[in-house]
Amino acid sequence: MKILKSIVLITLCFSMQVFSQEVPLSPENNTTNKSFVKNESSVMTWFMLKDSHKIEIGKVSTQIQKKKENIYIITKINMKQSNSQWIDSTIVETKNFKPIYHSSYNQQRNMALSFGKEVTGYYLYKKTGTKKLISEKTAKPYFDSNFYPQLIRWLPLKDGYSTIISIFDYNPNAKVGVINATIKNTTKTSLIFKEKERHVWKVEVTDDISDNSATSTYYIDTTSRKILKQDIEFNGRKMSMEIIELHK
Numbered sequence: 001m002k003i004l005k006s007i008v009l010i011t012l013c014f015s016m017q018v019f020s021q022e023v024p025l026s027p028e029n030n031t032t033n034k035s036f037v038k039n040e041s042s043v044m045t046w047f048m049l050k051d052s053h054k055i056e057i058g059k060v061s062t063q064i065q066k067k068k069e070n071i072y073i074i075t076k077i078n079m080k081q082s083n084s085q086w087i088d089s090t091i092v093e094t095k096n097f098k099p100i101y102h103s104s105y106n107q108q109r110n111m112a113l114s115f116g117k118e119v120t121g122y123y124l125y126k127k128t129g130t131k132k133l134i135s136e137k138t139a140k141p142y143f144d145s146n147f148y149p150q151l152i153r154w155l156p157l158k159d160g161y162s163t164i165i166s167i168f169d170y171n172p173n174a175k176v177g178v179i180n181a182t183i184k185n186t187t188k189t190s191l192i193f194k195e196k197e198r199h200v201w202k203v204e205v206t207d208d209i210s211d212n213s214a215t216s217t218y219y220i221d222t223t224s225r226k227i228l229k230q231d232i233e234f235n236g237r238k239m240s241m242e243i244i245e246l247h248k
Contacts, residue, residue: 024166024180025155026141027098032154036225037071037094040064042243044230046077049238056080060241064150070094073150082107090146097151099144099168113170115144123172134170142178145169145209152183152218153225157201161186169209179208184215191219193228193243200228210234 023029046058058079065072071094077086086106092099099115113121119136143151145167155163165181184204191200200219206212214234220227232239 024164025151026143026166027093027096028141030096031156032097032151033156034094034154036154037066038064039066040226042226044227044241044243047240047242049240054240057239066094068094070100071097073147075146077106088146090144092144092147097143097147099142099147102144102146104146111170113144115168119168119170121170123170132172136170136177138168138178140166140178142166142168145179145181145207148181148207149205149216149218149227149230152203152205153220153227155183157186157203157220157222159186159188161203167207171209175208181205181207181209182212188222189219191228198228199223 025031041063042061044060044062045056046060047054048057049055058077061076061078063072063074071092073088073090073092075086075088075090077088079086084107086104088104089102090099091101101112101114103112104110107126109126110124111121113119113134117137119134119138121134123132123134124130125132143165148165148167151165155161161183162185163183165183166178167181168178170176182205184206186204187202189200189202190197192198199222201222203218203220205216205218206214214232217231218227219229219231226243228243230241232241
């Protein structure tokens with residue numbers, strides 16, 4: 001009888017541990033509200049914050065095109081002290097946001113990834129001309145790491161909302177493979193935008209890309225789900241991106 005009771009106790013404890021583990025969001029576990037996904041373009045000013053000063057360092061423009069089968073996201077970054085442009089392109093399935101393709105081109109390197117049973121592509125170091133071919137196997141579903149900041153906008157946000165998001169990132173100098181992004185907390189607050197008060201979701205996010213040492217705080221309009229502002233803190237440095245143009 002004692003042995004039976006012990007077996008039952010161990011089984012119950014194991015079951016509680018299994019069910020208490022949160023299943024990360026992925027294309028196979030997708031709780032987004034897809035009605036928020038629409039064609040749009042936006043431009044944000046990127047600032048470096050030092051004491052009480054805001055120093056503009058660049059502009060970030062984002063264009064989203066929603067088609068029947070796929071969603072296309074193109075991000076262009078223009079830094080004030082550089083003549084070159086950083087261009088990121090992302091393609092995901094409209095149905096569940098499963099990643100299809102991601103490319104990133106800047107002054108230091110070029111990268112292109114195709115997602116399937118394996119992640120294939122290349123990574124080119126422009127300084128040395130070294131080109132690394134990519135072939136990475138993945139054991140679980142994931143979103144593209146470049147896509148997840150957009151994904152956050154369309155989640156069922158509410159006060160106290162938190163979750164884990166499964167993402168794939170490729171950085172040969174840091175991490176490669178399926179890792180996590182974490183929404184730590186969500187609160188409803190307000191923000192002055194174009195001299196008007198806007199109700200927003202304040203969403204605090206970190207991820208394994210920075211070993212969770214960087215925190216991004218998104219201010220998302222509760223009605224339109226557009227990102228009006230993003231604050232970034234990393235190793236004592238503070239930056240902010242604020243929207244200046246928003247078009248449907």
